[in-house]
Amino acid sequence: MPALVRSNSFILPDLDFTLRRQFNKAGFRPFQRDIIRAALDGNDVFVQAATSFGKSLCFQLPAVVDHGITIVVSPLLSLMMNQVEALRAAGIDASSFNSNTPIQERDRIMNDLKTGHPRTRLLYVTPELCATDRFRERLNVVYEQRELARIAIDEAHCISEWGHDFRKDFKRLSWFRESFPDVPIMCLTATANHLVRKDLLHTLGLDTKPDRFKSFTMTAFRPNLHFEIRFTRDEDDQRIENFLKWIRSVYKRRAEDTRRSELSAVGERPDNVPGIIYTISRVECESLANQLRQEGIGAKPFHAKLSKETKEETLAKWVSNEPGYDIIVATTAFGMGIDKNNVRFVVHWRLPKSFEGYYQEAGRAGRDGNAAYCFLYYSREDRDRVSNLIMRDRGADKPNFEARAKSLQVLVEYCESVNACRHKMICKYFSETDTPACDYACDWHKDSADLQRRFLRGLASEEWVSTQKEEGLLDVHWDDYE
């Protein structure tokens, strides 16, 4: 068996210098240095940190200072592409291999691996690729040459059948530890409860002995996000009016004299309030974006069935704050991996399918640390529709169905709760025991009496909803989600 690649840690690379020179960042965020050090010391590392924490740097920087190649497994093509682009722009030899990779580029990567001494420092791959014989053979050659530095598994919750986003191909990643027992593995996720954590460590065969394993579980608390539930019902659906009233009040405040001049000094328009509205179906995504545009709001749809060019154009213009591209109305096809730092609001037009999905999507907001709003329109009719959807899509995989059903149930309880802090409920879901210091950043803390009133007034009664259900009126027509 080849000797451990482990680290060059006896040389103690200057992490601060690399951070500044290669990543153009002034300093580490809390815990990043400890995580990087633990990785460079050759440990298996588990990182759970809130959205926007800066997890990617935790495997990118070791890949730059360490000897050998780092394989990054990611389920998200858009995320891979963004990261590879940014790394290349910083002069780092990074590549990705996925279904979009042109044939010449695939050959180049495979040939690079075949040498056993690849020039590539970071190779982003899909879990599907990791299951192919050709890729495995090539990695074996690299391993034999002691050049396989580390395996990083991003969005690691996808490994667990107890997770909301379970992908079968992730389970097969157990192959890494079986084949390369001494190559360190780093797993990263923003959303895993204790069951998911336990399951993924077990599946990957991570050695959790303290001398070989370091776990960093940070709080899910994002104090700058303001959480609110807005109650609604089919019979008096005021979502659009309610949203327009809110966004126009934001524009109005920004258009007031002093604010307007402040904004124009930094090149911002009053209506440049970047946001995302998540819908569930493609049809609703298109029609809502249309409706908003008719009202003079710069909204664009984004879903899986749009052409690649349209999606790229929409994303690029939204990211660069162009007029007419202030709000993205999206299905869940848009989300993880979007790294725009000034998203000021995320609205869930419908109830998402899982608690984790909700939190991950809401987490796109406020990545610059400034205040951002996350509100969700909740109706009991939608609750039953989404639950029908989950029932309909239940596969043969019982634990995963149970996990999905449970996650939705907790999300419904969260929406219907009128007597607790939303941040506290979120942290509790992710198995945290400390109470987060919410500074009026949720509807309950802001005005619990108003929350109660809105709850009592806003929702349809359970009796009414169950009659609708019996008559088949809540059967799902959202065949076009994503």
Ligand SMILES: Nc1ncnc2c1ncn2[C@@H]1O[C@H](COP(=O)(O)OP(=O)(O)OP(=O)(O)O)[C@@H](O)[C@H]1O
């Ligand atoms: N030390 C740092 N100083 C300044 N910016 C940083 C630092 N570390 C990371 N960032 C930036 O923070 C942003 C978020 O980082 P990253 O995309 O890695 O987050 P993440 O933890 O993976 O979040 P998510 O789970 O939401 O994708 C990026 O723009 C990244 O460049």
